[in-house]
Amino acid sequence: MKVHIHRGQNQIGGSVIEIFTDTTRIFFDIGANMDDDHAAVVPPVEGLFCGKRKVDAVFLTHYHADHAGLLGKMLSGIPVYMGQTAYEIFKVGETYRNRITAFRPQFVSDQKKIVIGDITITPFRCDHSAYDAYMYLAEADGERILYTGDFRSHGRLDFEKLMNALPEVDTLITEGTSLSRDLQERSVSEDALIDMGKVLLKDRPGPVFVVMSPMNIDRLITCYQIALQTERTFLIDPYAAQLAKAAGRETIGHPVPDPGKDPGIRVFWTDGKMIPARLRGYGKAGISMRGIRKEEKFLMCVRPGMKQYLHQLSELVDFRGGTLIYSMFAGHLELPYFTRFMDFMEKKGLERHVLHTSGHADPEAIDQLICKVKPKTILPVHTENAGWFLRYEPECRVIV
Structure with a gap:
């Protein structure tokens, strides 16, 4: 050969x-x-x-x-x-x-x-x-x-x-x-991230936003476990929900979260109206912006493309005192649109933290x-x- x-x-x-x-x-x-x-x-x-x-x-x-x-x-x-x-x-x-x-x-x-x-x-x-x-x-x-x-x-x-x-x-x-x-981005386990997230969010009552890629199924599992173990509602958009369903129910340490079946998961949509095709199969898991306002504590997985939606949400939900967690490769922060998004979120009164490990x-x-x-x-x-x-x-x- x-x-x-x-x-x-x-x-x-x-x-x-x-x-x-x-x-x-x-x-x-x-x-x-x-x-x-x-x-x-x-x-x-x-x-x-x-x-x-x-x-x-x-x-x-x-x-x-x-x-x-x-x-x-x-x-x-x-x-x-x-x-x-x-x-x-x-x-x-x-x-x-x-x-x-x-x-x-x-x-x-x-x-x-x-x-x-x-x-x-x-x-x-x-x-x-x-x-x-x-x-x-x-x-x-x-x-x-x-x-x-x-x-x-x-x-x-x-x-x-x-x-x-x-x-x-x-x-x-x-x-x-x-x-x-x-070297700091390398060898922390996903389960160690859960423990670090629990410590970070202890005594932090405000909203939590995690900037992450939903195609990273292990990180989706990690974020769901942090939400569960800190008694927060886990909020994901239809794209993340579809990716979770595509990953199936394999359990390696923790199961892949299943919207519509597992507790504490809600699916939000970002275009201002219900789209049945995107939310089909999630039952009562769908949640509107006004529904999110009623949640006492939540952890939401977000991306830069959600900027307009998050601006609208900030008019209903007080972001001040909340937590912004960056959970991706640090190199993305060199991209102008990522930098603008992180600055935008921090100006809403969120405190930035990093919670990540390398793939x-x-x-x-x-x-x-x-x-x-x-x-x-x-x-x-x-x-x-x-x-x-x-x-x-x-x-x-x-x-x-």
């Missing part, structure tokens, strides 16, 4: 990685660059994005755009593989953005082998800020290549169980996102993985600090 990294080295995101033999071509992830302003920059990969179709399969590790964002640019007819729950979440996101990416994936399951030509692929479910994420092991010609995608050791999935399942490999293609990011592996987790799979060659991707891996030479050949 051979590896061709078309894109993804010495940068974060935009991964396009090819594994091939004399007779079989497989791609792991086809991601958009994170800094593409409008139109995605598509690498001219023959047989995948241009020319005559010559690819046997594309395996997606997860649904984030920097790993799956070029699906709509791919030549038609190429088989796509991904997790079933990940696909359901992906579909909700596409609908919300008024996009249609026409493909029907085949689904992978943890450690269920898939044979593509002369390459055998084994998915290994891993924890990431995208739900239902996978690593992939490729085997052919007596050789093993492991591609990690994005992973972490401090999520709700059992990292030790994953480590025990992984075999030794010849080549490791691994992420290193956190190696160039603030990526910290150095200790990466080291544990390398020690377990004992690669002969390491190919760092999804990192701006590939030089960090040179510490494994001369035992491993590191290609940066």
